[in-house]
Amino acid sequence: MEFLPLFLATGVVSGLLAGLFGVGGGLITVPILALILGAQGFPREHVMQVAIGTSLAVIALTAISSTRAHHVRGAVRWPILRWLAPGLMLGALLGAATAHLLSTEVLARIVGVGAVAVALKMILQADPVVRDTNPGRLLLSVAGTVIGWASALIGIGGGSLSVPFLRLTGLDMRTAVGTSAAGGIPIAWAGAAGFMIAGSGVAGLPEGQIGYVSLPGFAAVAVASVLMAPVGARLAHRLPQIWLQRAFAALLMGSGVSMLAGAV
Template identity: 80%
Template structure:
């Protein structure tokens, strides 16, 4: 119970980011959960897998709330989401399987590098110019597989990859954010299922686990996150996007450095 306020604060931040940027909030949720689990004395060998699996379980609910809010603003391209789904599901399952075979240190480094890479992209190209037209269904499926794999590997909803991809395909920023929020649903559900499956027979996990998902952490973080996602979605349609992206980039720099330097 002493860690409950930290879980709730993590959920508030995750929900706001989900609504604001069409991301699942995993790039903040995973590092914070890893630090909380480490402070609780969680088995070090499984800290990152549980942080990632729990993050995806939270995103499974947050993405539903965020997508519903964006749908209310008519900002979700559902046909594009449908074309991405087969690849997103396949990629997310592959990502969970890949993460199962990696150590906590390696996963922490991957999360840290991923956060810094996204931050750099946002700082140098906060609102990228459209370069290509929307690809066909086959290319969308292939892109979805790559996005799903990378997203599940580090416990994110895929927004940091899906939003720039959709921008380059010709979508304006708010529609890219809304569509990305909906695309996070299959990533999170498939990824969470993959982490339950791969962690099911793992020895040494404490009570309160469902595979690689921490049920107490999931319940506390998800409750706050789902409540805050619609708030973030409303803000996304009112605040200047470039300001928001740069603020998010600064946060990701701090998180990336923490993961690269703090998990041994």
Template identity: 50%
Template sequence: MTLAEILPFLALGAVGGTLAGLLGIGGGILIVPGLAFLLGDGTVPTDRLMQFAVGTSLATIVATALSSIRAHHGRGAVDWPVMARLTPGIIAGALLGAAIADLLPTRTLAIVFGVFLLVVSVRLFLPGQPAAHRRLPGWPGTSAYGAGIGTLSSLLGIGGGTLTVPLLTWHNTDVRAAVGTASACGLPIALAGTVGFIVMGLGTSGLPAGATGYVYWPAFLAVVPTSMAFAPLGARLAHALPRMLLRRGFAIFVAIVGVRMLIG
């Protein structure tokens, strides 16, 4: 890609990283529709556009999750035993999500993502976390939760924090530990999901240069550095700006993007 072609991807990474640090919602919510827009110029096969956007987003999350894990582990905010119980289901679910995405027409996948954005928008408008009600179940039950989280996260190209944090807090997990553990769970989601999207996309005709399956590496290489560089800026801004006003402003933005994806 030329410098002019790279700059929008750098900007996407910067905005996605800032918002991830600012609101703790994960950059995939913005990066997937951003990649769908930027790659929609014919760079990738148009009938597989959303698959490339989701697969490439998951690849970027591998890098950002590593940075996030280090930060949260340093603060003692990752519940490793809980993550260990979630991970088997997450891996199986992430592979299943990639397989489902491969079967769907790209328009259907865009509609699914648009509906998800509208749900996230409503959630951002609501204050706080869901009230705690119970303890996490044993290995089988927690693995089942992980399978659901992995499937939806891989299908949508997100790190899973919007699903994992409410689940853990509902099961009496401290919110800081829930956020840290959800960030750690983003790594197996992204790794398994990326592998799944690579494998599922290998037989696609018309793969562009620089793509392996449904992962377009030039976009990955442009998004990741700025996403990782700007996430700390977002975290600092979170302590200086009115958080609820920001959440609701972003909720409106997410709703607009969701409607845009629904109407095509």
């Protein structure tokens, strides 16, 4: 119970980011969850897997709330998502299997590098140039698999990867964010299932777990996240994008550096 306020605060940040940027907030949620689990005396060799698996389980709910908020504003391109989704699910399952084979230290470094890279992209405002306004089914399927694999490996909803890709297909920023939020649903559901299965036979995990998913952490973070995701979506349609990008980049940089510095 002493960690409940931290779990709830993590959920508030995660939900806001889900609505604002079409991301699951995992690049913030995973480092914080890892630190909380470590402080609880959780087995070190499984800290990152559980942080990532729990993050994906939270995103499985947050993404639905965020998607609904973007859909009512006409910001989800469903025909594109239809061909992305199978690849996203396959990639997410592969990502969970990959994470199961890696150590906590390696996963922490991967999450840290991912967070810093995304932060730098946002700071430099590296907006992609539109190259293909009519992506084929094969391209969408391959891109979905790569995005799903990388996203599940580090516990994110895929927005930091899928938004730039969707921008390349010609979608405007808000539609790319909305479609990315919807893409977080297949990534998170398949990824969370993969982490539950991968961790089901692992010895040494405490009670209150389903594989690599912490039920107490999931419940507390998910409640706050689901409530805040629609708020983030409303803000995304009102606040200046450059201000939002800078704030998000600062959060990402801090979490990424903490992972690379060995905070977990």
